Amino acid sequence: xxxxxxxxxxxxxxxxxxxxxxxxxxxxxxxxxxxxxxxxxxxxxxxxxxxxxxxxxxxxxxxxxxxxxxxxxxxxxxxxxxxxxxxxxxxxxxxxxxxxxxxxxxxxxxxxxxxxxxxxxxxxxxxxxxxxxxxxxxxxxxxxxxxxxxxxxxxxxxxxxxxxxxxxxxxxxxxxxxxxxxxxxxxxxxxxxxxxxxxxxxxxxxxxxxxxxxxxxxxxxxxxxxxxxxxxxxxxxxxxxxxxxxxxxxxxxxxxxxxxxxxxxxxxxxxxxxxxxxxxxxxxxxxxxxxxxxxxxxxxxxxxxxxxxxxxxxxxxxxxxxxxxxxxxxxxxxxxxxxxxxxxxxxxxxxxxxxxxxxxxxxxxxxxxxxxxxxxxxxxxxxxxxxxxxxxxxxxxxxxxxxxxxxxxxxxxxxxxxxxxxxxxxx
Amino acid sequence: xxxxxxxxxxxxxxxxxxxxxxxxxxxxxxxxxxxxxxxxxxxxxxxxxxxxxxxxxxxxxxxxxxxxxxxxxxxxxxxxxxxxxxxxxxxxxxxxxxxxxxxxxxxxxxxxxxxxxxxxxxxxxxxxxxxxxxxxxxxxxxxxxxxxxxxxxxxxxxxxxxxxxxxxxxxxxxxxxxxxxxxxxxxxxxxxxxxxxxxxxxxxxxxxxxxxxxxxxxxxxxxxxxxxxxxxxxxxxxxxxxxxxxxxxxxxxxxxxxxxxxxxxxxxxxxxxxxxxxxxxxxxxxxxxxxxxxxxxxxxxxxxxxxxxxxxxxxxxxxxxxxxxxxxxxxxxxxxxxxxxxxxxxxxxxxxxxxxxxxxxxxxxxxxxxxxxxxxxxxxxxxxxxxxxxxxxxxxxxxxxxxxxxxxxxxxxxxxxxxxxxxxxxxxxxxxxxxxx
Numbered sequence: 001x002x003x004x005x006x007x008x009x010x011x012x013x014x015x016x017x018x019x020x021x022x023x024x025x026x027x028x029x030x031x032x033x034x035x036x037x038x039x040x041x042x043x044x045x046x047x048x049x050x051x052x053x054x055x056x057x058x059x060x061x062x063x064x065x066x067x068x069x070x071x072x073x074x075x076x077x078x079x080x081x082x083x084x085x086x087x088x089x090x091x092x093x094x095x096x097x098x099x100x101x102x103x104x105x106x107x108x109x110x111x112x113x114x115x116x117x118x119x120x121x122x123x124x125x126x127x128x129x130x131x132x133x134x135x136x137x138x139x140x141x142x143x144x145x146x147x148x149x150x151x152x153x154x155x156x157x158x159x160x161x162x163x164x165x166x167x168x169x170x171x172x173x174x175x176x177x178x179x180x181x182x183x184x185x186x187x188x189x190x191x192x193x194x195x196x197x198x199x200x201x202x203x204x205x206x207x208x209x210x211x212x213x214x215x216x217x218x219x220x221x222x223x224x225x226x227x228x229x230x231x232x233x234x235x236x237x238x239x240x241x242x243x244x245x246x247x248x249x250x251x252x253x254x255x256x257x258x259x260x261x262x263x264x265x266x267x268x269x270x271x272x273x274x275x276x277x278x279x280x281x282x283x284x285x286x287x288x289x290x291x292x293x294x295x296x297x298x299x300x301x302x303x304x305x306x307x308x309x310x311x312x313x314x315x316x317x318x319x320x321x322x323x324x325x326x327x328x329x330x331x332x333x334x335x336x337x338x339x340x341x342x343x344x345x346x347x348x349x350x351x352x353x354x355x356x357x358x359x360x361x362x363x364x365x366x367x368x369x370x371x372x373x374x375x376x377x378x379x380x381x382x383x384x385x386x387x388x389x390x391x392x393x394x395x396x397x398x399x400x401x402x403x404x405x406x407x408x409x410x411x412x413x414x415x416x417x418x419x420x421x422x423x424x425x426x427x
Numbered sequence: 428x429x430x431x432x433x434x435x436x437x438x439x440x441x442x443x444x445x446x447x448x449x450x451x452x453x454x455x456x457x458x459x460x461x462x463x464x465x466x467x468x469x470x471x472x473x474x475x476x477x478x479x480x481x482x483x484x485x486x487x488x489x490x491x492x493x494x495x496x497x498x499x500x501x502x503x504x505x506x507x508x509x510x511x512x513x514x515x516x517x518x519x520x521x522x523x524x525x526x527x528x529x530x531x532x533x534x535x536x537x538x539x540x541x542x543x544x545x546x547x548x549x550x551x552x553x554x555x556x557x558x559x560x561x562x563x564x565x566x567x568x569x570x571x572x573x574x575x576x577x578x579x580x581x582x583x584x585x586x587x588x589x590x591x592x593x594x595x596x597x598x599x600x601x602x603x604x605x606x607x608x609x610x611x612x613x614x615x616x617x618x619x620x621x622x623x624x625x626x627x628x629x630x631x632x633x634x635x636x637x638x639x640x641x642x643x644x645x646x647x648x649x650x651x652x653x654x655x656x657x658x659x660x661x662x663x664x665x666x667x668x669x670x671x672x673x674x675x676x677x678x679x680x681x682x683x684x685x686x687x688x689x690x691x692x693x694x695x696x697x698x699x700x701x702x703x704x705x706x707x708x709x710x711x712x713x714x715x716x717x718x719x720x721x722x723x724x725x726x727x728x729x730x731x732x733x734x735x736x737x738x739x740x741x742x743x744x745x746x747x748x749x750x751x752x753x754x755x756x757x758x759x760x761x762x763x764x765x766x767x768x769x770x771x772x773x774x775x776x777x778x779x780x781x782x783x784x785x786x787x788x789x790x791x792x793x794x795x796x797x798x799x800x801x802x803x804x805x806x807x808x809x810x811x812x813x814x815x816x817x818x819x820x821x822x823x824x825x826x827x828x829x830x831x832x833x834x835x836x837x838x839x840x841x842x843x844x845x846x847x848x849x850x851x852x853x854x855x856x857x858x859x860x861x862x863x864x
Contacts, residue, residue, distance in 0.1 A: 130552030137472030216585030415595030
């Protein structure tokens with residue numbers, strides 16, 4: 001018999017706030033975390049704005065910040081979110097959790113490139129035949145910083161969390177693009193179900209708001225270019241949507257063995273009851289237009305939970321606000337839910353948060369927990385014009401009161417990796 | 428993983444000593460090193476100018492004709508994974524749509540993919556060509572870049588370098604519609620991924636998985652990063668074949684290799700039904716980490732002893748049951764010493780007795796590809812009853828008490844343990860057992 005998995009702590013650093021309750025209050029007020037890009041001069045870029053974390057005080061959030069002096073931007077977010085989650089779960093006052101029973105399973109992105117030095121090297125070592133590798137090597141030694149380079153490997157966030165909390169259990173990082181943290185939380189669930197861990201720190205962290213990240217997405221024509229209406233640029237499921245808004249941040253949750261949590265008297269926030277994963281196996285550039293892969297993930301999660309579509313009270317959509325995703329996701333919900341698709345409320349908080357890429361799923365799962373706790377569905381803001389291809393109930397613009405016992409959260413990655421989680425409200 | 432057992436029915440390897448299981452296994456038995464001068468770029472500006480480079484490698488012949496155009500948007504890491512997957516499915520005798528779309532004999536919905544990957548470096552000349560269109564007065568200008576410079580990047584530029592694209596291309600080519608993951612924990616990635624995949628089979632999420640890892644850090648950025656970490660051997664450029672010396676008293680650093688390995692893991696009963704002859708059963712898995720791994724400049728093996736102990740407990744084997752161990756053996760003296768100690772801690776006295784080996788002397792360090800190659804080598808060893816020799820090992824470094832040998836050794840191999848650790852302090856171990864007849 002598999003063990004039951006509950007959530008006992010959560011923390012987040014995101015464009016709306018640098019902690020959980022502030023994030024939730026902002027969402028219920030329909031506030032936008034999107035504003036002109038202040039991380040670099042994007043004034044000539046096709047997309048000049050983003051959902052940036054502003055004014056984050058790392059030292060205030062992480063008491064022994066010195067230990068993490070080399071941590072990069074997204075890693076600092078992760079540490080802040082991790083400390084919040086750890087305290088929220090009261091693990092700081094728990095002696096029963098042995099280090100080798102504490103796992104880490106993250107979907108963290110790569111650290112941001114040292115863009116200034118990187119480009120200067122490409123200019124200064126440029127020759128008629130491309131980069132002169134000898135000259136490049138010579139200059140790179142002078143200019144590149146060891147730690148800046150090492151911290152770019154995405155597993156280093158695991159290393160920092162392990163150091164902060166003394167973990168010695170299994171540690172994974174996955175980078176299935178925009179699905180990464182949902183995938184991480186799904187597999188973290190199984191680490192506990194199988195009995196490999198008593199608790200797992202899980203979630204994700206990412207910042208691609210740097211010139212190359214932004215450039216890459218611009219070339220893919222994935223970003224919104226509503227430079228004149230930035231606060232309302234992210235328009236999931238709306239006919240006028242024109243792409244996602246690049247965000248950044250981190251969210252970390254404590255997943256725990258139910259019996260372990262109960263024995264130590266932890267407050268249970270929610271139970272993880274279903275996980276499903278699939279691959280589109282279609283194209284690297286496009287989702288399967290029929291939504292078969294996405295539907296498979298949802299159906300698999302339902303089967304894992306032993307539930308039917310009629311049991312789901314709310315779907316937190318991937319809802320990126322790209323033309324394709326929202327249409328495909330709508331189709332996929334219909335495939336998975338059948339007639340129930342028109343009944344179930346579906347919303348995308350990316351309308352306010354932007355798209356946190358690898359960190360998106362974990363941040364959205366936190367909103368699912370709060371939605372169940374308070375009986376309120378967060379809205380899809382900026383929804384004005386309905387799209388015939390997106391004809392579900394997207395909870396437009398205003399939060400909605402609803403009794404939520406069981407909720408689903410979707411994340412789909414570029415390249416076709418799909419992941420779905422189902423939570424049940426704490427009793 | 429005791430619900431549904433997972434067996435290894437196929438092996439696909441792309442390594443400097445050989446591509447394909449036969450060439451790889453033969454090369455391991457011959458005990459030769461493929462480490463040579465780096466030819467992929469002019470490495471003469473680096474203190475280490477040698478590496479385990481693949482010989483005239485391209486993924487083109489490993490993809491269906493209809494997909495050949497896509498090779499252009501594959502970073503080298505992706506090409507390696509795509510080739511290894513093709514080889515693995517063929518070796519397993521499974522017909523995916525990538526092998527023959529008219530005779531597919533796998534259930535796509537029940538086929539998973541789990542391919543470890545690293546940080547993929549952009550091609551410097553490709554990006555440099557675009558960057559140099561945005562230069563004002565000899566320096567890069569961000570406004571020019573935003574205005575028009577970035578338009579010189581190919582539209583799919585980003586997708587060439589996302590680490591999930593190893594898995595994504597493989598799922599697309601072969602029609603793997605089940606769970607798809609990619610673990611990015613350095614050298615531990617493939618062990619973590621293979622262990623996780625066995626879990627997918629155990630819990631019934633899929634019937635088969637193509638799992639392992641692939642990477643190439645043989646590019647200026649990769650060499651620079653490892654150089655800054657002082658992990659590379661810098662005084663053996665004129666004797667490349669002897670340079671990487673795992674656990675050896677004359678070791679002086681590792682060399683970078685490129686490649687990887689993918690296994691086909693399959694539910695045992697399914698393999699049996701179709702009459703497959705498995706290499707081994709994936710009988711145990713364990714993972715761990717070390718809170719000190721954050722200090723990446725200091726040797727750390729990620730609590731490898733704990734990972735090995737957990738894997739052995741999971742497989743229900745004790746030290747006396749183990750017939751061989753496949754180590755990481757980076758050739759970095761401090762790392763090798765810690766690794767040897769970890770094995771000794773996990774196996775006790777048996778660590779001095781059980782034949783041990785490492786592949787790095789022959790192929791260098793493959794990072795996310797390393798575990799794939801090690802697991803492949805272990806699977807092959809079980810079939811051939813032959814522990815490969817550890818190339819360049821002649822006498823043990825101080826503190827190393829493992830039973831290593833330069834020569835290959837015949838032995839009845841019923842139980843093999845293999846483990847790996849990452850820079851950053853994650854580790855994982857897998858136990859392979861002889862499959863029940």
